Amino acid sequence: MFKKIGPGVLVAAAFVGPGTITMCTLAGAQFGYALIWALLVSIIATMVLQAMAGRIGLVTQSGLVDVVRTELSTPWFKNLVIIIVLGAILIGNAAYEAGNIGGATLGLEQLVPRQQLRPFLPATIGIVIFLLLWFSSYKILEKIFMGLVGIMGVSFVICAVITQPSMIGILKGMFVPKLPENGLLTLVALVGTTVVPYNLFLHASLVKEKWNSTKDLKAVNRDTIISIGLGGLVSMAILITASAAPISEINNALDMAKALEPLFGKMAFLFMAIGLLAAGITSAITAPLAAAYVASSCFGWEGGMQNKKFKMVWAIVLLCGVVFLSFDIKPIEVIQFAQVANGILLPVMASLLLWVVNKKSVMGNNTNSLLQNVVGIAIVVFAIFLGTKSIFKVIGLF
Known part of the structure; x- marks a missing residue:
């Protein structure tokens, strides 16, 4: 089974990062189980x-x-x-890389007892990620990600089980959609952290690294459904855990862990820290990798992951993340631009994706079925709504 799992694991790891953990924490703490249905919809759309x-x-x-x-x-x-x-992928991923490394650092800080070592943790994590990307092939990265996603998944699911959630409440939140008062922007952000535009580029590029025949189409689909389903389960576990935590103020993903400790002991805090570390590292690897694949496709570079220009792109994205974090630079304007660009990019790419996958000249006999097109069009309409809301949120209209 593990030999057949491939790029889907990297995609799942990419969307379950510190940003997703923070948003799921926010949704669970503020609205309980009410927005689980939104996560379910976004997971299906992502699949x-x-x-x-x-x-x-x-x-x-x-x-x-x-x-x-x-x-x-x-x-x-x-x-x-x-x-x-x-523009959206390079600048956006460079800006968000600081958040990814920051999330990993937050998790690692709880596991490192010596206070004097903590200022060096962002640079240490950056060096580890650099070495992994520089010396690893796709197959090695795949194995590393399976391990990290496994650790992340087990950590967060254990946290959810520890809180003894209401199964009736979870099922009601999952299959009876409702929008709580003041919950619209949280819903938009929750979906936006799951349906990630750069994952579309990453997935297409990585699939050809693992498989090279249309006979493997079933394996590709199975890998996608299982991996993203597991990623979605992790997101739901975080939201469920947060709904049990008495959190008054949320600044980052670790606030939930701090709130859980008095109720459920140090083990809940420890599992949250380990999960956050794993989530931060996986996202901090996939964001630069996706940026490099996009640049490689745009400029027609040959040689894949071993191309020097390819390596230069991911190294710059990674360096930006470390610099922003190490010098406490808050790239608000850059991040706001990234949000606007990604708000435009998602509906554009979803539309182009639907157009390409229906072209016989490109896909042969592997074009979309009628049902796939109906679902795809619904997702495009939703992506336009999501993109518009994201842009309006940034420029302050809502």
């Missing part, structure tokens, strides 16, 4: 979009940007799409 991206990567043996660049015939529109994608 559908990632399955399409994986299928494109398998059939074409190319990255998503390569296919889009080939299929778009209007020069100005093609260049506009490439600029939006490149």
Whole structure:
């Protein structure tokens, strides 16, 4: 079974990062089980979009940007799409990398007793990630991620079980949708942390690293469903745990752990710290990797992960994260730009994805079915709504 699991694990690890943990904590602490349905919808949407991206990567043996660049015939529109994608992914991932490394640092700080060592932890984590990316092949990264996701998953699920949640309440929150008062922006953010645009590029590029025949389509779909399903289970476990924690103020993902300690003891705090460390490291690896794959596709670089320009891109993204965190730089304007760019990017990429996956000239007999198109169109409409809300939130209209 483990030999058949592949890129889906990296995608799951990418969306369950410190940002997702913080948002699930916020949703659970403020609204209890009421927004579990939103997580369920976003997990299904992620499965559908990632399955399409994986299928494109398998059939074409190319990255998503390569296919889009080939299929778009209007020069100005093609260049506009490439600029939006490149800007959103490179600048966005560089800005969010600080949050990923920060999350890993928060988790590690709870496991390192000596206070004098703590200022060096962000740089230490950055060096470890650099060495992993520089010397590892895709197969090695895959094994590392399976271990980290396993640790993360077990940690958060144990935390949820410790809180003795109400199964009736969970099922009601999952299958009886309702929007609590003042819950709209939390819902938008919750979905936005799960349906991540850069994962579409990452998935298509990684699928061709593992599989090279359309005979493997079932394996790709199985890998996507199982891996993202497990990632979704972790997100739900975090939300369920947070609903039991008496949290008055939330600044980061560790606030839930601090609130749990008096109620459930040091073990809950320890599992939360370990889970946060694993989540931070996995996201801190996938964000630079996705940025490098996008740049590689946009500029047509050969050689995959061993290309020097490819390595230079992920190294710059990683360095930005370490610098922002180590010098306490708060790149608010950059992050706001990234939110706007990603708000535009998600509906654009979801639409392009749906267009490409229905082209016989590209996909042959592996185009979408009617049901897949209906679900895909619904996701595109929702992505436009989500993108609009994200932009309005940043510019202060809502």
